[in-house]
Each structure stands twice: as C-alpha cells, then as structure tokens.
Amino acid sequence: MMDNTNYAYAVSRIRVLETRLLGRDKIDRMLEAANAQDAFKVLAETEYGTHMEDIGEAYKYEAVLSKEIKRVYSLIKSLMPQPKIMDMFCIKYDVHNIKVLYKNRFLNIKGSLPLIDVGSIPIDRLTEIIKEKNYKDLPLPIAQTLRKLDEITAIRPDPQHINLMLDRAMFEAINDMAARFRYPFIKELAAIQADVTNIMSFLRIKAMEGGSPLLDKVLVTGGKLEMSFFTEMADQSVDAFSSRLEYSPYGQLLKEGIEHFTKTGKLSRLEKLADDYIMEYLREHKSNPLGPEALIGYLLAKENEIKIIRIIMVGKINGIKSQVIKERLRDVYV
C-alpha cells in the first residue's frame, strides 16, 4: 500500500489530459490526409501544435515528437508523488544514451543515433560517466555490465553484443526497481514487458536462419514465462510455441500474430498486437483514483501515440497507401 492521498491531485490532472490524447477521429483524419503536409496540419490542431510554431515542414515531424516526449516526461516527473517510479520508465532512454555514448567512445562510430534527453541521468553527466569509466552512479546491473563490456571490447569490440548486454542489464535494473516498490500493478507491468520482449526476440530469432545460438544472449529476466521455457522451445516449430502458450494471457495475441507471420513472414502484426496488449493492461487499471496507474498509463499512452504518429508520418512522406499504414497502427488508449 502506498501513501495514496498524494495521488489525488496528480490523477485528476491526468484525467483531463487524457481527454486531449489523440482519438480515433484525429488519427483517421491524419490517415485520410492527401499528403504528409495535410497530415501534419491535423497534428497542429492538437497538443502537438504548441511545438509547431517554428516547424512548418512535415518532414521535420521528429523534432515535434521529441519535444512532446520531453514535455510529457517532465510533466509526469513533476506530478508523480513517488518520483523513483519514473526511473523505471526513464531507464530505456538512459540505456539508449549509454549505448550511443559507449559506442562513440570505444568504437569510434561516427554519425550515430541522436541522444534523447529524457532519461533520469542528464546527458552531460552521462557523457562524463562513460568517458571516465566511472559507473558507480548507474543502476547496479548496468554498471556491472559496462565493466564487463570494458574488458570484452578491449579485445574484440562488437556493437551488437553491446546492445544485447545492455538491454539485458536494463531489464534486470527494471526488475530491481519494480521489486522495491512492492506494488502489484508495477510488478505485473514489468513482467508483461519482459514476457513480450522475450516472445518477440524468440520469434525474431526463429525467423532468422541459424539464429538459435543467439537465444541465450537475448532473453531477459523478470517475465512470468521462465527463460528455460524459451530455450526448451528453441528447436520446436513456431506453431508448437504458440499452442504451448494458448492458455497463457498471451494466447490470443500469439494466435493472431503468428497466423499473420506464417502467411507473410512479417512480425509487424505481432508487434502491434503486443503493444495493444500492454495498452489494454494499462487501460484496465487506470481507474484507480489514488495510485500511480493513471500516470503510468498516460505516460505509456503518450509513447504509444507518438509511435502511431511516427508510423503515419513515415508512411505519408513515403507515399504509402493509407490502408497499408492502418494495418500497423496501434490501438489508442482512450
């Protein structure tokens, strides 16, 4: 049980903000827009409009989205009565930044991905940490992994290896944080995210020729499905995997997603269904007026919404038919 009274203010502010999330109608209008510029105009009528004053061209949509994600994270950080909870969600940006900085520093990769200033550790500080190899302020699993990586990369640098190991460390860090809160909603959410990640990795490896040795490296801890379950299933068919999970909470999404996968060889449908599954979990729990559920739900709903906008904008800019774009779109939260 948390100290709940502090949540009353935050949750009802979120209730109002939820009404400003993009609804089906706005998304349909973006989809039906004749071109990218028109879709961008629809976006200007929403909350995103405030970031668009000096950004007129549709192809600069990423700048708008990154401003919005920054705004939303700093808003929720300021509202959350237990700011530590936010670390669980900021960490993916920290890990993204660590990956980029680490590869820059040790592998001399130029022109890499941009840093995202949404994490719990400011970028300047993070740059210093990586530069000085002084990892003690990072979450323990990540610090340990970086020390291990220092030894390995000195001999044989491998960017893919860096990614995989840091992803794993991230989930370990998330599990540690979730365990500290002793709040079922948060633990369950962390477990679902780990399960979904493992299911996706498992199927991606299945789709890859001769990928099975990689499986041990990509599986993350913390899910409800044991890691041994995945290694056991490594030699079996995708259908066997799906039927083993038929009566698990993931049965429905796997059935539909794998059907599409065997027909087309693409995992995009399953990715969408997995995201929808997490959204559904958040939607089921958001009604608590005195808990962190609504805040976390809104945060992840915003990320989901940004994903939707990105898919539409990329599609529109590349002149893809709206029907094709639509198939990839996630469900909305409200």
Place this chain on the structure above:
Amino acid sequence: MELGQVYAVLGAAVAAILAGIGSAIGVSTAGQSAAGVVTEDPDKFGQTLLLQALPGTQGIYGLLIAFIIMGKINIFGGMVPVAEETGLMILMAALPVAIVGLLSAVYQGRVAAACIGIIAKRPEELGKAITFAVLVETYAVLALLASFLLVNGIQV
C-alpha cells in the same frame, strides 16, 4: 463534578472529534483531486466543488449529536447531575456517529476523488458522479439516526 458528567461530555467530544477528522480527511482528498482538474480546466470549478463538499456532512452530523448531548446535560445552564451509568450510556450512544462518521467520510472522500475523474472527462455526467458519492452518505445518515435515537432515549 460527577464522573457521569465527564462521560457525557466525553461522548459529545468524541462525536465532534472523530466525525470532524473524517470529514477533514475526506474533503481534503476530494479537494486535491478537484485542484488537479481545475489546474487543466478552470471551468469545472463549480461541479468539482459540489463533489468536494460531500464528505463534509459527517462532521456536521457529529456536531449535531454533540449539541443534542450538550442540551441533554444542560451544559450551558449549569449542568444537571448525571449518574455514572447514564453518562456511560450517553458516551456509547455517541459512538455510532463518531466511528461511522470518521470512516465513511474518509471513504466518501475517495469516491468523490474518483468521481471528480468523471467530471474531468464527462462534465455532463455530474448527476451520476454525485449519486456514487452520495451512496456512501447513507451509512453516515444511518449512524446519525442510531446515535440520535439512542441519545434521545436516555433519561437523565
């Protein structure tokens, strides 16, 4: 001063104190919630205020019983003698409104906070929101009735 009088005064105090604490907590929970909505949407002040006020009634019920007890022992006119067991009975009679008032106000505050969430999204559903919160009130009213009948039935 007789011990009976002390018990009777304690009864009046307990009714006012506990029900008052409950209302203070309930109104503050609902008030924080209302503040959240008004931060983003100031037009909803009136509707949220209505819901915020609902957990305030328990404090009034407690005070009402306290007044009745004060009248019974004639506290403003020199106080009548009260036998020890009569005083204890008055104290017991005050308990329903005190305890149920405390708890029902706290929980009504939570329901009101949740219902303010309804107002955030669908201001036209104010009636339904109020109905949910008012249902908790039923038990505060029943406790008030019990305390009222009990206090009234005791002969000083």
